[in-house]
Amino acid sequence: xxxxxxxxxxxxHSFGGTYDVEKKITLKGKMVQVSLRSPHSFFFVEVEDxxxxxxxxxxxxxxxxxxxxxGVDKDVFKIGDPVEVIANPSRSPNSTRARLIKxxxxxxxxxxxxxxxxxxx
Amino acid sequence: MxxxxxxxxxxxxxxxxxxxxxxxxxxxxxxxxxxxxQEDERxxxxxxxxxxxxxxxxxxxARMRADTYDEEWNSTSPLNQCRSRRPTYQPKALxxxxxxxxVDPITRRVVAYRVSYWKTPGERMIWLDGREPPSPYAKHSxxxxxxxxxxxxxxxxxxxxxxxxxxxxxxxxxxxxxxxxEHVSLEEPYLEWTFTVIDPDYLTEPLVRSATYVRDTxxxxxxxxxxxxxxxxxxxxxxxxxxxxxxxxxxESAVKYKTPLEAARGGAETMYPEWQAKGKKLVQRHWVC
Numbered sequence: 001x002x003x004x005x006x007x008x009x010x011x012x013h014s015f016g017g018t019y020d021v022e023k024k025i026t027l028k029g030k031m032v033q034v035s036l037r038s039p040h041s042f043f044f045v046e047v048e049d050x051x052x053x054x055x056x057x058x059x060x061x062x063x064x065x066x067x068x069x070x071g072v073d074k075d076v077f078k079i080g081d082p083v084e085v086i087a088n089p090s091r092s093p094n095s096t097r098a099r100l101i102k103x104x105x106x107x108x109x110x111x112x113x114x115x116x117x118x119x120x121x
Numbered sequence: 122m123x124x125x126x127x128x129x130x131x132x133x134x135x136x137x138x139x140x141x142x143x144x145x146x147x148x149x150x151x152x153x154x155x156x157x158x159q160e161d162e163r164x165x166x167x168x169x170x171x172x173x174x175x176x177x178x179x180x181x182x183a184r185m186r187a188d189t190y191d192e193e194w195n196s197t198s199p200l201n202q203c204r205s206r207r208p209t210y211q212p213k214a215l216x217x218x219x220x221x222x223x224v225d226p227i228t229r230r231v232v233a234y235r236v237s238y239w240k241t242p243g244e245r246m247i248w249l250d251g252r253e254p255p256s257p258y259a260k261h262s263x264x265x266x267x268x269x270x271x272x273x274x275x276x277x278x279x280x281x282x283x284x285x286x287x288x289x290x291x292x293x294x295x296x297x298x299x300x301x302x303e304h305v306s307l308e309e310p311y312l313e314w315t316f317t318v319i320d321p322d323y324l325t326e327p328l329v330r331s332a333t334y335v336r337d338t339x340x341x342x343x344x345x346x347x348x349x350x351x352x353x354x355x356x357x358x359x360x361x362x363x364x365x366x367x368x369x370x371x372x373e374s375a376v377k378y379k380t381p382l383e384a385a386r387g388g389a390e391t392m393y394p395e396w397q398a399k400g401k402k403l404v405q406r407h408w409v410c
Contacts, residue, residue: 014192038345095361
């Protein structure tokens with residue numbers, strides 16, 4: 001039996017307008033800044049493209065209070081951590097912003113997202 | 122004579138008590154109220170599709186501004202990230218709400234309702250003491266100036282002095298000349314909130330919408346210390362937008378909802394039942410995003 005759970009979601013701005021929520025991208029890089037705040041937190045990740053150029057991506061995440069309730073505080077993801085991010089890309093062409101779906105530290109598998117309730121809203 | 126005397130005595134005894142406390146109070150709207158998340162879910166949760174103007178009596182000026190709008194602006198501008206939502210949209214937002222009373226400490230009369238929202242900074246005051254509105258030239262604000270008056274059990278709120286804002290989260294604007302008239306009715310445990318936006322600059326007719334809240338007897342709204350994302354080192358300053366004719370997403374909602382594009386473009390005419398016959402005659406096209 002498929003059990004569908006309904007979670008009340010809340011967005012300060014329109015995610016559907018900012019990001020293409022029907023597309024996913026995967027980024028691999030190094031965490032360079034963690035900003036836990038309201039209305040939304042940000043992970044900044046440096047990603048090297050195929051030409052060797054480094055791009056700084058802004059990954060928009062949940063509000064700090066939601067992250068805290070779900071085990072993500074300032075001591076969880078640290079500067080320099082190698083991470084893999086699955087995210088919805090921006091609708092704006094050439095933008096290096098994305099909406100977080102799942103983040104995983106590749107050294108130990110510590111992750112947030114991809115399970116019930118762990119949704120950026 | 123004796124029964125008549127008793128009736129007279131009862132009336133005399135009870136009258137002072139009634140006079141002392143005044144007439145029966147209208148509905149008490151205080152408390153915490155939850156929004157109902159299955160109501161207008163698309164509009165409330167992820168937000169309306171870009172270019173979806175269905176059900177809005179907007180004019181060409183509003184349509185042009187919305188066509189050039191890029192929602193990313195809202196999440197990148199430090200000025201916008203923590204601005205509160207305005208009465209032109211707030212009941213359609215996905216905010217739980219708390220209503221408190223402001224009471225005059227001397228007379229104990231209710232001076233105002235103070236309304237706070239879950240994910241919106243600040244508080245909105247709805248003045249119930251009959252105070253005069255400020256001058257038309259007074260400073261405008263996100264929440265504007267709201268005065269309320271009970272009409273029977275329904276609270277009627279009139280709001281003016283608003284800043285330029287929006288009526289849908291895909292960039293459909295409202296102007297600083299907009300006025301909002303709200304009617305709030307309590308039918309326990311539900312609070313029905315009808316709001317009408319009258320905007321001489323962007324709407325050709327009043328826009329009437331409603332939202333339902335349900336009483337939450339155990340919840341207290343958490344603090345909402347909003348702090349905008351600061352400027353990022355090395356990032357180029359930019360204002361996300363689309364030039365006229367260059368927004369590639371404007372046909373998206375027509376495709377998703379399988380409606381003629383003319384319907385998605387909105388306007389008062391498309392809101393009336395008579396337009397359905399016209400809409401059916403329009404050739405269904407396969408829009409390419």
